[in-house]
Amino acid sequence: MINQNPEQIARDKIDAMLTQAGWQVQSKNKVNLSAALGVAVREYQTDVGPADYVLFVERKPVGVIEAKKEDEGQRLLVAEDQSVGYAYATLKYNLNKEPLPFVYESTGVITRFTDYRDPKPRSREVFYFHTPNTLLDWYKQAETLRERLTKIPSLDKSGLRPAQIKAIENLELSFKNNRPKALIQMATGAGKTFTACTFVYRLLKFAKAKRILFVVDTKNLGEQAEQEFLKYQPTDDNRKFTELYNVQRLSSSYISSDSQVCISTIQRLYSILKGEELEESAEQENPNESSWQWQKKEPMPVEYSVKNPIEQFDFIIIDECHRSIYNLWKQVLDYYDAFLIGLTATPDKRTFGFFNENVVSEYT
Numbered sequence: 001m002i003n004q005n006p007e008q009i010a011r012d013k014i015d016a017m018l019t020q021a022g023w024q025v026q027s028k029n030k031v032n033l034s035a036a037l038g039v040a041v042r043e044y045q046t047d048v049g050p051a052d053y054v055l056f057v058e059r060k061p062v063g064v065i066e067a068k069k070e071d072e073g074q075r076l077l078v079a080e081d082q083s084v085g086y087a088y089a090t091l092k093y094n095l096n097k098e099p100l101p102f103v104y105e106s107t108g109v110i111t112r113f114t115d116y117r118d119p120k121p122r123s124r125e126v127f128y129f130h131t132p133n134t135l136l137d138w139y140k141q142a143e144t145l146r147e148r149l150t151k152i153p154s155l156d157k158s159g160l161r162p163a164q165i166k167a168i169e170n171l172e173l174s175f176k177n178n179r180p181k182a183l184i185q186m187a188t189g190a191g192k193t194f195t196a197c198t199f200v201y202r203l204l205k206f207a208k209a210k211r212i213l214f215v216v217d218t219k220n221l222g223e224q225a226e227q228e229f230l231k232y233q234p235t236d237d238n239r240k241f242t243e244l245y246n247v248q249r250l251s252s253s254y255i256s257s258d259s260q261v262c263i264s265t266i267q268r269l270y271s272i273l274k275g276e277e278l279e280e281s282a283e284q285e286n287p288n289e290s291s292w293q294w295q296k297k298e299p300m301p302v303e304y305s306v307k308n309p310i311e312q313f314d315f316i317i318i319d320e321c322h323r324s325i326y327n328l329w330k331q332v333l334d335y336y337d338a339f340l341i342g343l344t345a346t347p348d349k350r351t352f353g354f355f356n357e358n359v360v361s362e363y364t
Contacts, residue, residue, distance in 0.1 A: 006069035011042075013108025014053070014067055020304050021129045023055070033059040038132020040065070046089035054091060055102065057136045061091050063102030065129075076105040076112045080123055087116065102135055113337075118146040122178060127335045128304050134311045145314060148207045149175040155202075156235050163187070163363065164195045170360035171199055171341065175207075183321070183342040183355035185362040192343045193225055196317055197232040197241065199341075203315060204245055204260055205234075213313040213338070214263045217320060219283035222249055222263050225319065229261060253277060255308065262313070266329045273302045273335060286323060302331045310337045317341045322351045330354075 004012075015025050024036035028043045033056050044054035053065035066083035068076060080103070087100040101117045106129075113130070114123040115138070138144065143151075152172050157165050167184045174182040186192045196214065203209040216222045226249045232241040241247070248259035253272045255262060264272075271278035304310075313336050321342030333340060342355050352359065 010108045022131045048089045051086040057132050062139050065104040068107045070107045079105040117144050126337045127310050130311050131309050152206045163190050167195050167361035168199050174360050179358050181340045181355045182358050182360045187363050188345045193228040201234050209314040211313050212261050213316045215318045217286045225263050270332050273305050302335050313338045315339045319343050322347050
């Protein structure tokens with residue numbers, strides 16, 4: 001048996017990941033950029049040496065991947081300097097001479113991503129590579145999502161309670177500072193879901209968010225959330241929320257391409273990523289308090305889902321997050337490349353830890 005070197009093992013994994021995410025991987029000797037929407041060329045020549053991979057979309061270079069051995073996973077942050085060098089290098093076919101905005105460092109196990117068009121570019125860990133369609137979509141946008149978040153107008157406070165105003169304003173400030181996770185602690189009865197409807201409306205309208213997920217842990221809570229969105233009336237528009245945006249409560253594995261707000265139980269989300277159907281009875285009770293079969297098992301690793309890429313949601317709101325983000329469920333949330341917002345009246349130490357101690361609203 002031939003012992004493959006660690007770098008080749010990493011590259012084989014990266015090749016497989018790229019292929020699954022919709023890229024056609026090509027070697028530098030056989031480049032045909034018209035062969036697919038997204039082409040990843042290995043060892044592509046630049047004026048500072050060959051880049052491990054250069055990503056082309058519609059024949060235009062848009063990104064680079066710096067491949068590292070698996071044991072260098074902890075050092076991916078160090079590799080950023082190297083990958084940025086390639087992003088700014090002169091490429092054989094890069095006629096517009098602009099730096100390439102999308103930069104990845106990957107071992108095939110751990111992958112980090114930076115969009116260098118963001119106001120203050122910062123790398124983040126992602127579960128997988130983004131699809132060619134997504135990078136094309138982002139490339140064509142005049143401003144990135146993180147830039148649009150810095151320009152959300154100030155909140156119209158009419159009809160909102162002080163606790164709701166504080167939660168929304170502090171959450172939007174957290175987004176402006178590019179904090180990936182935020183925790184909203186609000187007393188029961190303070191209107192958590194109404195608060196969520198308000199900031200979801202603002203994210204869709206002003207930050208042009210593509211799709212937002214509202215996660216619950218029982219079917220009953222999902223139905224309640226759906227009712228809140230159905231009756232929500234923005235203050236700056238005389239139409240109802242659902243006349244402006246499509247809201248879909250998931251009752252199967254189908255996620256509509258034109259839904260802008262999806263409501264789902266965490267159980268259903270997990271089954272969607274596993275490619276399995278879920279009985280509705282499995283959504284009746286909170287899985288962390290039930291004698292549910294899944295509770296007994298070790299967390300099953302989530303694998304990449306071609307139908308549900310990591311960029312499917314821009315924001316994920318987790319209702320009653322003090323009970324639905326641990327054990328089996330954490331990796332469902334880790335799968336998506338999205339901002340996470342927790343809602344709860346009763347956080348515990350683990351909840352604070354999961355949200356990086358970024359509490360944007362609390363009460364005494």
